[in-house]
Amino acid sequence: MRLETRGLSWQAAASYIVEEVSLRVAEGELVGLIGPNGSGKSTLLRMIYRVLRPAAGHALVDGRDVWRLSARENARRMAVLAQEQAGEFGFTVRDMVLMGRTAHRTAFERDGPDDFAIVEEALRRVGVDHLAGRAFGTLSGGEKQRVLIARALAQEAGLLVLDEPTNHLDVRHQFEIMNLIRGLGLTAIAALHELHIAAHYCDRLFLLQDGRLVHCGTPAEVLTEPIIAAVYGVSARVRISPRTGRPRIELLPDELC
Template sequence: MSRAPRPTELRLRGVSYENRLIDADLTARPGETIGLVGPNGSGKTTLLRCVYGTLAPTGGSILLDGADLSALGPKARARRIATVPQDGATEFELTVHELVALGRSPHKRFWEGDTAADRTLAEAALARVGIAELAHRPYPTLSGGERQRALVARALVQDPALLVLDEPTNHLDIRYQLEVLRLVRDLGTTNLLALHDLNLAAAYCDRIYVLERGRVVTEGPPADVLTPRLLRTVYGVEAEVIPHPRTGTPTVFYLPGPPVEQEASAM
């Protein structure tokens, strides 16, 4: 967007939240795109909420470039971290352009209005996510996929160093799933995102963390993590994992049949 982001490192050390997240360690190095995968209820959204501040961890620490995030106020945190939540509010009484321009709020005093530069940034973000023609539509009238792209545009305008996304491809058709993830990778930010689609995670993430029942059970490059044994153990499905013939990224092919008996998670 307006500048090249400053490289940012995120570290979680022993982070817990009640019984929903237990002793989670995670490192996102500057410029990396890190994927969180795991079954429903595994702790992905809880971990993300601890990072962007809607939940306060009950244990452990979260560091951004070595600084404890718990010491930052909401506005200071918002200057560094932009979020696209899974359950973003859907009834803003704003136009799409006005909603996107709110991404500039952390960088201004509360009484300051939008400047010409703010408007230019919002227009550029809307164009990048493919909804420039919807700028003057009321946000509540958009489809689910259009709303998701508007929330991504708002995060871009925030000019973050760390971008946190919870299921950013929800409600999007295939074209925009690929375009949004490609855009995220090309921003130059450090990115942390939860995904259900393992093939998208393999194609767009540098490393993957797998969560199960609130715990990180393994992490590493997609080719090391996405194995038939892991899919059987964590997801209870039989699958083959084959390198893509053009890209070489691991591609998961699920095999038909009833759920398999899950092994103990000793990854």
């Protein structure tokens, strides 16, 4: 799947929260959406996954405007891990992942053998098959994120949209989740708060400031000392890792710009 936005904008009252953002995500890319708090990252994603209707512009998946698709058609193309998750209501892990099959059933159709086989494979693929019978609400943060990724896999969508997938996770689980996402091979766009995560895992980065796209490119092109200082208001020391060829970022919080 390919994702493109053309002049995407959203406003509250008379103020633009996101203004004329155009970007492209190629087949199989993992791109990061970065920027300070309030820069419009989550708002942009909500327009892409059809929670907020744009004031202007279009979000296209494989050339088709997502707002012109039915909810079922869109769910077959796009899976979402939002910051806000629906209530758990005592669902088991298997129940949560089975929800990903909804897009492939009619309203009154029951889950069949193929659905259960797809769910079991998704659970196995993300390493939570041993938790299938557990109540979702009893899991750790990292385990919950794995289950939600399994649900996205069961949905069989080619595009994954993630709003801060590592939020509230400790360092180990941050890397586990990003390794998992990186290894899926899906087209993915993720709003990310941690610059070191974005630098290490993303093919390209889109940097937002005050609702506008101000920089885009590889992590090495976007995460430079002058750009970090100008957008985030802090000094940073950036070095290219000889092992990975990617930026290594040391923020210097005592040296405000």
